[in-house]
Amino acid sequence: MRANRIILFLLVFAIMVIWAFPSAHGAPVLIKLRLADEADFQTATRLDVAVYHKMTSEFSGEELVIAEYEKSDLSALGDAGLSYEIVDEEPWTESYYLVSESPAAEKVNLAEYGRVLVSTETAHFMKISQENAWSVAANGYYIAKVFRRPLPLKYKSTEGTSPKGRYYDPDIDSYLSQIDQDSLFEWTLRLQNFQTRYTYTDSVLAARDWLYDKFASFGIDSLWLHHYIDDVHQWNPVATVVGTARPDKVIVVGGHYDSVVYGAGTNPYVWAPGADDNGTGTVATLEMARIVHENPLPVTVMFVPFAQEEQGLVGSWYFCEWLYYHYINVHWMINADMIAHSVDGYQDVTIYAHSSASYFVNLMMDMANIYTYMSPGYGGQSSGSDHYSFYQWGHDAVFAAEGDFFYGGWHKNFDTVDSLDFTYMKEVVKMCLAALVTEAYNIGYVVGDPTRDGIIDIADVLFLINYLYRGGEAPDPPETGDVTCDGITNIDDVIFLINYLYKGGPAPPDSC
Numbered sequence: 263m264r265a266n267r268i269i270l271f272l273l274v275f276a277i278m279v280i281w282a283f284p285s286a287h288g289a290p291v292l293i294k295l296r297l298a299d300e301a302d303f304q305t306a307t308r309l310d311v312a313v314y315h316k317m318t319s320e321f322s323g324e325e326l327v328i329a330e331y332e333k334s335d336l337s338a339l340g341d342a343g344l345s346y347e348i349v350d351e352e353p354w355t356e357s358y359y360l361v362s363e364s365p366a367a368e369k370v371n372l373a374e375y376g377r378v379l380v381s382t383e384t385a386h387f388m389k390i391s392q393e394n395a396w397s398v399a400a401n402g403y404y405i406a407k408v409f410r411r412p413l414p415l416k417y418k419s420t421e422g423t424s425p426k427g428r429y430y431d432p433d434i435d436s437y438l439s440q441i442d443q444d445s446l447f448e449w450t451l452r453l454q455n456f457q458t459r460y461t462y463t464d465s466v467l468a469a470r471d472w473l474y475d476k477f478a479s480f481g482i483d484s485l486w487l488h489h490y491i492d493d494v495h496q497w498n499p500v501a502t503v504v505g506t507a508r509p510d511k512v513i514v515v516g517g518h519y520d521s522v523v524y525g526a527g528t529n530p531y532v533w534a535p536g537a538d539d540n541g542t543g544t545v546a547t548l549e550m551a552r553i554v555h556e557n558p559l560p561v562t563v564m565f566v567p568f569a570q571e572e573q574g575l576v577g578s579w580y581f582c583e584w585l586y587y588h589y590i591n592v593h594w595m596i597n598a599d600m601i602a603h604s605v606d607g608y609q610d611v612t613i614y615a616h617s618s619a620s621y622f623v624n625l626m627m628d629m630a631n632i633y634t635y636m637s638p639g640y641g642g643q644s645s646g647s648d649h650y651s652f653y654q655w656g657h658d659a660v661f662a663a664e665g666d667f668f669y670g671g672w673h674k675n676f677d678t679v680d681s682l683d684f685t686y687m688k689e690v691v692k693m694c695l696a697a698l699v700t701e702a703y704n705i706g707y708v709v710g711d712p713t714r715d716g717i718i719d720i721a722d723v724l725f726l727i728n729y730l731y732r733g734g735e736a737p738d739p740p741e742t743g744d745v746t747c748d749g750i751t752n753i754d755d756v757i758f759l760i761n762y763l764y765k766g767g768p769a770p771p772d773s774c
Contacts, residue, residue: 292350294380295327295339303417305342312412315360316654318616318643319382326380327415328358328387328408349379350389358408359395359574361386362645365667367402385645392493395574400524402672404646407574414586416656418618428628428700437699438633438692440553446545446691447684449476450602453541454678459521460530461570462494466520470497473519473544473567477501480552488566490580496569498581501551507560507716508706512590513698514564514657515550516578517543517598518571518648524673537679538668540571543598546691550698559699560706560714561593568648571599578648582655593705594622595659596694597649602687603668610637610665611690614644619658622697626660629696634689639665662694710745710759710770712737718770723759726751747774 295311297303306313306327315328330353331339331346339346361372362385372378375398376390387408390398399405452472453459459466470487477485477499484502489495505511521536523529535541544567551565569577585592601611613626623640630638644650644661652659664686671677710718712725726743728734730753737743743751745758761767 289333290330290353291333291336291348292353292379293329293331293336293339293346294349295329296345297325297327297417300417300419302344303415305344307415309338309342309344311339311415313415314410314413315358315387315408316413317360317380317382317385317387326382328380349387350377354410356389357392357395359388359390359398360404360406360408360645361388361390361395361398362404362406364402364404364646366669366672370398370401370403372398399572400673404644405574406645406650407576407579409579411583413654414656418616418656418658420617420620428625428632430632431700434696434699435633437553437557437695440556441549441688441691441695443684443688445549445552446542446602446687447679449545449548450537450541450682450684451679453519453544454535454537458530458532458534459519459536460534461496461520461522461573463531466569469519470499470569473499473548476548477551477565480555482551482555488581488584490577490584492570492576492580493573496577498569498577499567500581501565503551503554503558503563503565505561505563505702505706506558507708507711507714509562510591511561511705512564512592513561513702514566514585514592514595514652515547515598515694515698516566516568516595516648517547518569518577519544519567520569520572520577521677522572522673523675523677528675533675535675535678538600538603538664538677538682539672540599542600542602542682542687546598546601546687546694549691550695553695554698559702560716561702563698563702571648575645575648575651578651579654582651582657586655592652592657594701595649595652595657596698597647597652597659597661598663598690598694599647599661600663600668600672601690602682602684603664603666603671604683604686605666608637608665609635609686609689610639611693612639612641612663612665614641614646614661614663615649615659616643616653619653619660622658622660622701625701626662626693626697629700630689630693633696634692636686636689636693637665638693662690664690704739707739707742708770709741709747709773710743710762712742714742718759718763720763723756723763726756726759730756741774744774745770747771 375394380387488498521534627638649659649661
């Protein structure tokens, strides 16, 4: 018995020694890792680098990754050719936030609020308390909370790409003609009339229920509340319209529904109307959901008003985490935030996105030029709204915002419908909806289904025969008819389909 006690004592003592001296078992540190190209991303993945945030220099395009790594193993990064720098020897002893300058920021000395660990031109990765992060936000800075959960490390090329030539399409315009400007006004007013949608009030829960019921009133039956707990219980309403041809492909449309006010004489618990920020983006999400439900698209669309954006993009981050762990194939995300303020005759709209999403920026700008009277412009990269969470999780995402930023009313008591232009807002919604419908049809095809009815059958064989030998309509896109994936549509594709349908041959591929 005495011997057993001695052994137990020695084991406990050994454990205490190990934990008292972290170097004995390795101590993680927070590092800034520079990733220049795809090979660097692959190397970081191979070395199991735990990534928690991504930043990009707007001038150099260099990707900066904030990651955790064992200090004793750092030499492996250098040996692999990766450039790194330790930025915090004691990670996670306080919160981390990305703090970025906004158009309305009142410049403050950020070092007085926390430690600035990494900076690019306009963004600063900080070790800072939640209370101080909110104080910085009250001075007009954007904040994005950083979570201690590793992100997928995906390489995305920043080389500019453009959509194929776009022209006016009456079918697209038929979707846009269904946008109801009266609804845009009435629903924004309804959200304003909750008086506040501040995260920590009962009113935000009432707004959540109203949004859920509004989606249900459209007839959308795939409807649920995505629940998460950060510093409080919160919910993202999720309305899904399943795709008719490629339901496995998903586009997300969203805009946050919470609100806040700052400054002397304000109290977000009592009055935070948030009509422009972001009643308008929420209502745009509702209206597009109504129209798409009545006119389903080839791909699945998830419409999500996000909670807790004002506390650092919290609701959208948790939703992205849910998407990732449920293996949802997100093709693209459209975010609308503050889209109804216009003060002059120059009707402009700004599209923000990471440079890797340039295809979608160009698509949005094309839609504005073709279907609206607005003048679109690219605003660069921004961490100022929920699209940024999708970028962090490796998805392409864009952020549509008014060109005339509502400086006077942003996060103020008088952000009300009286300051907004709903004719202008309708144009922004048209741009977003046109881009959604266009891209949905661009990707929502099945190889071997040139009739685009979602199934492969004899009608598709007859379609190809009619095209090849009778001057019929060509497959659009061409990939629907090119089942052999050789770059052309010919008799071989007809034979392939007949063999598949009637002789037990292989199925057409998912893509070429």
